[in-house]
Amino acid sequence: MSTSVELSNVTRQFGEVIAVNDVSIHIQEGEFFSMLGPSGSGKTTCLRLIAGFEQANQGRILIHGQEAAHLPPYQRDVNTVFQDYALFPHMTIEENVAYGLMVKGVPKPERKARTQEALDMVSLSSYGKRTPAQLSGGQRQRVALARALVNRPRVLLLDEPLGALDQQLREQMQTELKSLQRQLGITFIFVTHDQNEALSMSDRVAVFNRGKIEQVDTAKALYNAPKTRFVAEFVGSTNIIAEQLALRLTESARTFSIRPEHIQLDPVQMNPSTTSHPDRLSVQGTISEILYHGASTRFNVTLDTGEQLSAQHTNALADRPLNLSTRVSLSWLPSAMVQLDGAKS
Known part of the structure; x- marks a missing residue:
């Protein structure tokens, strides 16, 4: 062409x-x-x-x-x-x-x-x-x-x-x-x-x-x-996995991006085994904000280590209520993380 x-x-x-x-x-x-x-x-x-x-x-x-x-x-x-x-x-x-x-x-x-x-x-x-x-x-x-x-x-x-x-x-x-x-x-x-x-x-x-x-x-x-x-x-919403958190999760001190829709969110009391799932990376925290977007809902979570991550779930697939201050586990496949060039924008 x-x-x-x-x-x-x-x-x-x-x-x-x-x-x-x-x-x-x-x-x-x-x-x-x-x-x-x-x-x-x-x-x-x-x-x-x-x-x-x-x-x-x-x-x-x-x-x-x-x-x-x-x-x-x-x-x-x-x-x-x-x-x-x-x-x-x-x-x-x-x-x-x-x-x-x-x-x-x-x-x-x-x-x-x-x-x-x-x-x-x-x-x-x-x-x-x-x-x-x-x-x-x-x-x-x-x-x-x-x-x-x-x-x-x-x-x-x-x-x-x-x-x-x-x-x-x-x-x-x-x-x-x-x-x-x-x-x-x-x-x-x-x-x-x-x-x-x-x-x-x-x-x-x-x-x-x-x-x-x-x-x-x-x-x-x-x-x-x-x-x-x-x-x-x-271009869209994302989570930035900075070097310190990435090092704990992957043993790689790099910066990664992961889209909120790729993160699974589960109440800890309902699924305590999520953190030990062999195919997924996981962290725990507390829901600090819930944003309703019509077709989906965004959950902002403060991790136990202090970082912030967001998960986005389709409302049509929601099978349980999640409230502010609920203890949750966030998990995702390692392949959902995209390595970024450079540590800062």
């Missing part, structure tokens, strides 16, 4: 602040690729570098094999969908979508046909005569998509486009975006700080932290096999 966008040792510095620090990425043709990270991690700056809104201090940016570092945004075969949509309030939906084509001098008959085609793609074919104020947030988001797609870019850049939507609409738009990307077969580069968005839609995800990439991988690999403590803690 050919490379759609390539960043090679790219750095972007604003005064003394290094926003992007020696970043290299290869994004494949037709891939749904997400850049995930907290605010200030460098993900949006990377997107702006690809779009041409920022210029790199060093490194190379190639779009479909063409050096793009010195090309202005309008000469790059990309289009951007912004978080605030940036629709013209005084224009109709048709006029908003067709605006870029008009600026390029596309003849009116072709402009009209392509505008209608773009509105059909986003299920707004009958909304062309309305204004943005007459649409819901989700519909305005679709208009912004149509305005970008009408130019038929080979790469679509999406800068947190779902951030202003409520949770239910956001989940609906995640499904629609992924379906649209498969239908069009073009490269989507999606920036978000929301781990659920990145994991649910992406073919691969780059996790950013302090201007660098911690890990690039599939969603499944990021969750099940994080390489660093930052990735383990940012």
Whole structure:
């Protein structure tokens, strides 16, 4: 598969602040690729570098094999969908979508046909005569998509486009975006700080932290096999088994991650033999907090040695009540522990 966008040792510095620090990425043709990270991690700056809104201090940016570092945004075969949509309030939906084509001098008959085609793609074919104020947030988001797609870019850049939507609409738009990307077969580069968005839609995800990439991988690999403590803690919830506890349990002074759903929790009085099970590692403690999440419940446990661990159980499988201050045994398979690079994030 050919490379759609390539960043090679790219750095972007604003005064003394290094926003992007020696970043290299290869994004494949037709891939749904997400850049995930907290605010200030460098993900949006990377997107702006690809779009041409920022210029790199060093490194190379190639779009479909063409050096793009010195090309202005309008000469790059990309289009951007912004978080605030940036629709013209005084224009109709048709006029908003067709605006870029008009600026390029596309003849009116072709402009009209392509505008209608773009509105059909986003299920707004009958909304062309309305204004943005007459649409819901989700519909305005679709208009912004149509305005970008009408130019038929080979790469679509999406800068947190779902951030202003409520949770239910956001989940609906995640499904629609992924379906649209498969239908069009073009490269989507999606920036978000929301781990659920990145994991649910992406073919691969780059996790950013302090201007660098911690890990690039599939969603499944990021969750099940994080390489660093930052990735383990940012992508989903996890327990960090620090060196001191790991040494007591495994005789290895390394740092490990284990997801809460991999930990079995049992009242000590009901299953006193759990700690001696030959296939599992186990510790004991007291439930210090219970967090109900609908489909599941999280139990935070203070161990007898002072450390904190969490276990998460599906409520549909719960067969007994567990209360605050209940003495419990936590046990897990050694294979559920993932060794992390470095002791600290």
